[in-house]
Amino acid sequence: METEINTKNYEKIKKLISSMTLEEKAGLCSGKDFWNLKGIDHLDIPSILITDGPHGLRKELISGDAPVMNQSVPATCFPTASAMAASWDRDLIREIGIALAEECLEENVSVLLGPGANIKRSPLCGRNFEYFSEDPYLSGELAAAHIEGVQSRGIGTSLKHLAVNNQETRRMTINAVTDERALREIYLAGFEIAVKKSQPWTVMCAYNQLNGEYCSQNETLLTKILRNEWGFEGVTVTDWGATVGRVKGLSAGMDLEMPSSSGLNDTLIVQAVRDGTLDQNLLNETVFRILEMILKSNKILKENTNCRYNKAAHHQLARRGAAEASVLLKNDNSLLPLKLAEKHIKIAVIGELAYTPRYQGSGSSLINPTRLDSALEELKSSTGDNVEIVFSEGYDITTNKVDEKLINEAVAAAENADIVLIFAGLTEEYESEAYDRTTLALPPGQNELIDAVAAVNPKTVVILSNGAPVEMPWISRVSSVLETYLGGQAWGSAVVDLLLGKVNPSGKLAETFPIHLKDDPANINFPGGTLTVEYRESIYVGYRYYSSIDKKVLFPFGHGLNYTSFEYGRLKAKLLTENRQFKVRLKISIKNIGKREGKETVQFYVQKKDSTIGRPDRELKAFKKIDLKPKEKKKITLELDRRAFTFWDVGNSDWRVEDGEYYILAGSSSSDIRSRHRIIIRSGEILSEYANQMKLTSPEYFNPVKSDWESNTVFEKLYGKALPDTKKVKGEPFTSESTMEDVSGTFIGRKLNKIIRKIMRKTVGSDNSPSMERMAEAMIRHLPVRLLAIFSRGKVTHKVVDALVLMINGKYLKGLVKLIKAKYFRKH
Numbered sequence: 084m085e086t087e088i089n090t091k092n093y094e095k096i097k098k099l100i101s102s103m104t105l106e107e108k109a110g111l112c113s114g115k116d117f118w119n120l121k122g123i124d125h126l127d128i129p130s131i132l133i134t135d136g137p138h139g140l141r142k143e144l145i146s147g148d149a150p151v152m153n154q155s156v157p158a159t160c161f162p163t164a165s166a167m168a169a170s171w172d173r174d175l176i177r178e179i180g181i182a183l184a185e186e187c188l189e190e191n192v193s194v195l196l197g198p199g200a201n202i203k204r205s206p207l208c209g210r211n212f213e214y215f216s217e218d219p220y221l222s223g224e225l226a227a228a229h230i231e232g233v234q235s236r237g238i239g240t241s242l243k244h245l246a247v248n249n250q251e252t253r254r255m256t257i258n259a260v261t262d263e264r265a266l267r268e269i270y271l272a273g274f275e276i277a278v279k280k281s282q283p284w285t286v287m288c289a290y291n292q293l294n295g296e297y298c299s300q301n302e303t304l305l306t307k308i309l310r311n312e313w314g315f316e317g318v319t320v321t322d323w324g325a326t327v328g329r330v331k332g333l334s335a336g337m338d339l340e341m342p343s344s345s346g347l348n349d350t351l352i353v354q355a356v357r358d359g360t361l362d363q364n365l366l367n368e369t370v371f372r373i374l375e376m377i378l379k380s381n382k383i384l385k386e387n388t389n390c391r392y393n394k395a396a397h398h399q400l401a402r403r404g405a406a407e408a409s410v411l412l413k414n415d416n417s418l419l420p421l422k423l424a425e426k427h428i429k430i431a432v433i434g435e436l437a438y439t440p441r442y443q444g445s446g447s448s449l450i451n452p453t454r455l456d457s458a459l460e461e462l463k464s465s466t467g468d469n470v471e472i473v474f475s476e477g478y479d480i481t482t483n484k485v486d487e488k489l490i491n492e493a494v495a496a497a498e499n500a501d502i503v504l505i506f507a508g509l510t511e512e513y514e515s516e517a518y519d520r521t522t523l524a525l526p527p528g529q530n531e532l533i534d535a536v537a538a539v540n541p542k543t544v545v546i547l548s549n550g551a552p553v554e555m556p557w558i559s560r561v562s563s564v565l566e567t568y569l570g571g572q573a574w575g576s577a578v579v580d581l582l583l584g585k586v587n588p589s590g591k592l593a594e595t596f597p598i599h600l601k602d603d604p605a606n607i608n609f610p611g612g613t614l615t616v617e618y619r620e621s622i623y624v625g626y627r628y629y630s631s632i633d634k635k636v637l638f639p640f641g642h643g644l645n646y647t648s649f650e651y652g653r654l655k656a657k658l659l660t661e662n663r664q665f666k667v668r669l670k671i672s673i674k675n676i677g678k679r680e681g682k683e684t685v686q687f688y689v690q691k692k693d694s695t696i697g698r699p700d701r702e703l704k705a706f707k708k709i710d711l712k713p714k715e716k717k718k719i720t721l722e723l724d725r726r727a728f729t730f731w732d733v734g735n736s737d738w739r740v741e742d743g744e745y746y747i748l749a750g751s752s753s754s755d756i757r758s759r760h761r762i763i764i765r766s767g768e769i770l771s772e773y774a775n776q777m778k779l780t781s782p783e784y785f786n787p788v789k790s791d792w793e794s795n796t797v798f799e800k801l802y803g804k805a806l807p808d809t810k811k812v813k814g815e816p817f818t819s820e821s822t823m824e825d826v827s828g829t830f831i832g833r834k835l836n837k838i839i840r841k842i843m844r845k846t847v848g849s850d851n852s853p854s855m856e857r858m859a860e861a862m863i864r865h866l867p868v869r870l871l872a873i874f875s876r877g878k879v880t881h882k883v884v885d886a887l888v889l890m891i892n893g894k895y896l897k898g899l900v901k902l903i904k905a906k907y908f909r910k911h
Contacts, residue, residue, distance in 0.1 A: 096378070097371075100371060109352035109356075109366070112340060117342040129381045133193055139160045140159075140192065159401055159450075159452070160571045162401065163443055163550060165550050166567070168408075169408045169591060172708050173224060184238040188390035193381075194238065194241060198215070199214045201222075206600075207523070208250050209250075209515050211594075219269055227280040237379075237383035239283070239284030239285060244287055245287065245309070246289060247291065254865065255290040255865055258294070259616055278315050285317050285376070289322060290322050305337055306336035309336070319336060320337075329344070330355040330361055338369045339373060402576050404577075409577065409588050411581075411643060411645065412644070429472075429500045429502075430471070430501065431496040432459055432472055432504050433475045437458050438458070440458065443571065456577075460575070474496075480510045486528055494536055501542065503540050504544050507525060508529075510526050534556075544564070546567060552594060552596040566592075588644070588646065595626050595639060622698075639752050641703075645677075647681040648676050649683045650676045651749060651758050652758070667747065667762060669747060675711035686705075688748040689747060694741060698730060701753065735770075740768050743763070746760065747762065819869035821868055823868070831891045839866060843863055882904070886899075886901035886902045889901060
């Protein structure tokens with residue numbers, strides 16, 4: 084039956100394409116406006132709507148040609164990806180995906196943009212709250228679960244941002260330079276898992292360049308790898324404004340341009356077909372994929388016209404998600420959960436974030452929540468008459484300055500309290516799309532506050548709200564730390580559930596918390612120069628680096644405590660071979676030896692002993708989250724396939740298994756290994772000569788203490804050629820790829836900056852938070868001149884951009900002549 088339907092659909096789409104003009108085909112390859120795809124009325128092809136996600140629906144109230152970022156319909160704000168990753172719970176993420184789809188169905192949204200599967204190369208990336216992990220396997224598995232959940236209800240997703248988009252600084256133009264092993268093993272692997280397991284409707288390209296070619300027109304990335312190797316069947320779409328050369332991009336495999344270029348790039352496609360530089364068959368294939376998505380979505384929306392979601396049920400799901408995602412980092416003397424006995428107990432609640440929650444990040448994923456829970460109010464309503472709660476502000480989140488008066492008031496409240504709860508974290512201004520952090524420190528005043536309070540009351544619990552790791556210089560002086568990340572609209576109630584023991588924390592870190600920023604392997608090369616960022620740490624990202632050189636961290640990848648304890652049995656591993664392929668079957672028993680029901684995430688790492696090539700000490704290859712009642716024991720059985728033991732052999736351009744001794748590690752974190760099993764693999768696979776040279780990527784090179792980071796020799800050998808310049812050469816001519824920041828020192832550049840600010844003000848809206856204002860300013864600074872054509876909605880053509888570039892370079896007469904030829908003055 085399914086084959087019959089697919090055949091009918093295929094024939095219908097083929098017939099539609101044969102009825103379309105060349106102009107209509109070209110037009111279908113770009114948006115109608117900012118959020119809608121084009122329809123063709125006389126062919127009964129509808130327009131469909133796509134909107135921002137990924138942790139909630141951001142459907143703008145004012146859509147079409149006048150989008151306003153800070154105005155959107157109310158929707159459930161679920162915990163962000165950085166939080167949900169800490170749940171390590173595929174089923175929960177799938178369930179939230181279904182809920183997101185239900186909200187899309189009510190709002191007639193066809194595609195929800197997300198999830199983000201970019202690797203957390205540096206803890207400073209401003210958008211880390213939207214990404215899952217520093218580990219590609221975990222990222223891929225969780226992204227796949229999200230996609231499966233959303234698409235199970237007939238709503239499309241957009242896996243983003245392909246690829247190597249790991250910073251916000253100059254994200255629209257930066258050239259990310261990485262060796263091939265790092266590209267395959269770290270930065271593409273998560274996308275590969277998600278594509279192969281869940282087939283997202285769309286994959287969104289990144290803004291940046293990858294090894295010298297923009298991702299929006301990178302044929303190796305979009306066609307050879309994504310389609311031919313991974314078998315992607317859906318539509319590729321640009322990030323908003325990521326188009327550089329439209330015809331080149333289409334030829335490379337970029338299907339859909341967003342937002343609308345107001346016909347400018349459609350004309351280029353038509354011209355290219357007519358002059359023979361673009362194959363019309365390729366255009367037809369592109370149109371087929373877009374039509375297939377439009378018709379599929381339209382059918383589903385028609386079948387669900389009366390769909391209404393349950394707001395209360397979705398809020399409770401968000402509450403459960405926030406609780407599952409919270410990580411108990413420290414709990415000396417089992418201070419948590421709070422013991423609220425019959426006797427009178429006084430709790431000092433300190434920190435403005437207790438009643439003004441930081442529950443999501445800033446930028447294109449900013450959700451208008453259906454409701455918002457305050458931890459302070461939830462705590463008051465959840466405790467009895469014997470509990471006295473006193474509140475002290477502690478700091479001002481609007482100023483981010485040390486306030487001695489507020490600190491002294493907090494100390495006075497803490498001195499007379501039985502228990503102190505300090506709510507701390509990164510305020511809105513610290514994390515956002517469009518700019519990166521420059522420090523791992525908490526905002527000024529918060530560290531001083533925690534130190535001062537802990538000095539007078541050791542029974543201090545710190546509850547953190549942040550999208551990425553922070554330094555904790557006070558960690559030895561407080562009893563407990565609960566990391567809640569950005570927990571969504573139900574964060575307040577979820578936190579109270581955890582503090583009071585109604586829910587047992589089961590989150591595990593999906594990223595490493597370093598002690599200091601200088602410890603991070605990417606730090607010395609982040610965010611790079613004005614043109615290029617070099618990924619010199621190669622495959623040694625996060626725990627792969629720290630475990631390889633045995634470097635102490637604040638909290639390791641996979642770490643998370645519980646209100647109960649678990650006992651691990653002996654790990655058994657059996658090598659199975661069939662048809663020249665092999666897999667390893669794992670078995671282990673886990674027992675809850677505590678007095679509370681709890682969940683444990685068992686993590687399995689592969690370790691290669693005496694490798695002839697450079698490999699991390701251990702790599703995550705499987706995990707399983709289980710729920711155990713007190714004294715209950717469960718057996719876990721999993722299988723590792725051949726891929727779990729491979730590395731990318733650059734010489735063979737393929738995954739290869741190295742013969743020899745391996746260990747399978749089972750643990751509660753990357754550093755807390757409870758059991759291990761040794762196996763010998765004899766694959767007989769021949770490694771290339773170049774693979775052995777990759778020993779150069781050993782941690783000794785990438786450790787700044789042990790090597791000279793200024794030497795290019797090793798990196799050049801890995802990359803295969805001399806490094807490109809990382810700084811703009813003084814006096815070099817400006818181009819259409821130059822940013823507004825680059826050209827701001829010129830007369831024309833200053834004028835253009837004023838124009839762009841007016842456009843951005845309309846897009847972002849008024850009455851914004853400081854973070855939105857800072858985001859808008861960063862977007863303007865990093866905007867390339869070429870995007871004037873897109874964001875002016877066709878008023879500035881490509882020829883006008885070329886003329887402006889001449890004038891920016893001081894060639895006013897030539898630029899003026901070009902403007903006259905472009906008939907610019909006649910139109911404006």
